[in-house]
Amino acid sequence: MRIKDLKIDSKPSGAIQIFDSTGDHVGISAENVNSFSLKSFRSGTIDLDLLYITSSGDDPKIGIGTTDPKSFFDIKGSTGTEPADIILRTTKPSDAKIATNDESGRISFVIESSSFTVGRSKAQFISSGSSAEIFSRIIGESNGAAYGSLIFSVNDENSSTAPTEALTIGHGSIDSYSGVGLVVSGNIELANVVPIITLKDTTTGNINARLGAPNNVNNDWCNFELKNAGTTKIQLIGQTGTISASSTITGSDLYIDDWGSVSASLSSNSSTPTLQQVMAQGSSTTVAITASIVSASSELIGNINGGTF
Numbered sequence: 042m043r044i045k046d047l048k049i050d051s052k053p054s055g056a057i058q059i060f061d062s063t064g065d066h067v068g069i070s071a072e073n074v075n076s077f078s079l080k081s082f083r084s085g086t087i088d089l090d091l092l093y094i095t096s097s098g099d100d101p102k103i104g105i106g107t108t109d110p111k112s113f114f115d116i117k118g119s120t121g122t123e124p125a126d127i128i129l130r131t132t133k134p135s136d137a138k139i140a141t142n143d144e145s146g147r148i149s150f151v152i153e154s155s156s157f158t159v160g161r162s163k164a165q166f167i168s169s170g171s172s173a174e175i176f177s178r179i180i181g182e183s184n185g186a187a188y189g190s191l192i193f194s195v196n197d198e199n200s201s202t203a204p205t206e207a208l209t210i211g212h213g214s215i216d217s218y219s220g221v222g223l224v225v226s227g228n229i230e231l232a233n234v235v236p237i238i239t240l241k242d243t244t245t246g247n248i249n250a251r252l253g254a255p256n257n258v259n260n261d262w263c264n265f266e267l268k269n270a271g272t273t274k275i276q277l278i279g280q281t282g283t284i285s286a287s288s289t290i291t292g293s294d295l296y297i298d299d300w301g302s303v304s305a306s307l308s309s310n311s312s313t314p315t316l317q318q319v320m321a322q323g324s325s326t327t328v329a330i331t332a333s334i335v336s337a338s339s340e341l342i343g344n345i346n347g348g349t350f
Contacts, residue, residue: 058082067091078108089119129177139179139187147176172196174204180213188212235260247271 060066065083079092093104104110106117106125118125129146133139151171172195179189190211194204207226215222231238237253251266262279275286284290 139182141179141181143179145177145179145187145189147174149174171204178211180211190214245270 057069058066059069063084065081068080068082069078070080071077075097076093076095078090078094081089081091083089090104090106090108093108093110095102095104095108095110102110102113102115104115104117106119107115116125116127129148131143131145133143149171150173174194175191176194177189177191179187181188188211190209190213192206192210193208194206196204205226209224209226210221212221213219214224235254235256237251239248239253240250241248247268247270249268251268252263254260254263260280264279265277266273267275272287274288275284277284
């Protein structure tokens with residue numbers, strides 16, 4: 042260390058300033074026992090807050106780009122053109138290739154407890170104390186670039202099992218489909234004033250299917266629509282139970298209340314009725330009736346070979 046490169050300020054707060062040959066320098070200072078800062082001083086530019094550590098009692102905070110951190114870790118962008126960002130970078134040996142299922146970064150949400158930490162490894166601590174994790178997994182490599190998925194996992198009530206990968210988003214996440222997919226391992230509940238699910242073709246802009254409430258509030262019912270080129274072809278209205286279609290509806294059978302099987306009813310109506318069936322219904326029929334014996338307690342009227350009786 043050369044003494045001429047080190048300047049020690051005798052201010053009450055205490056500071057160390059490190060200069061380069063141009064006069065630009067970095068200042069390290071301790072304003073009091075509760076704060077520590079690292080700043081960059083460059084001629085012709087605004088001083089830059091590199092790192093600021095402060096505490097209020099037992100509540101420490103770290104600020105990057107700011108001397109007023111609002112949370113335990115607060116990052117402030119130094120320019121108006123680029124947002125503040127964080128990069129989680131996983132290092133591989135220079136001779137190692139990217140492999141499927143490699144992880145490129147992970148964030149764990151872990152609760153601190155002595156029962157989770159004392160005498161336990163990192164893996165055991167995370168398994169017991171973690172309630173959720175967000176991480177990225179490599180799926181493959183194409184044209185010299187890696188691609189993968191973003192995974193949200195949660196622990197269940199059994200701490201001995203691996204976390205459940207509740208949500209996966211990424212290229213190739215769905216079998217037999219190379220585009221971006223979303224896989225949910227669990228149930229889905231949509232809660233909104235007008236909850237809607239739509240399937241949209243991004244090439245044509247048309248909606249192919251729609252499930253949800255009508256486009257107005259205070260309707261406690263749901264519609265289901267199947268479309269072709271933006272035109273509704275099949276619609277099920279939850280309010281009335283009505284099903285409508287622009288073409289033929291096919292199926293092995295259809296059942297209607299107080300009627301039963303439609304196919305069975307149509308089949309019975311296509312056969313030759315008996316005289317008893319016609320009389321019981323008080324009706325008539327144009328279909329020929331065949332009977333071995335005909336008897337009546339009153340008049341019997343009809344035609345025989347063109348004549349009457």
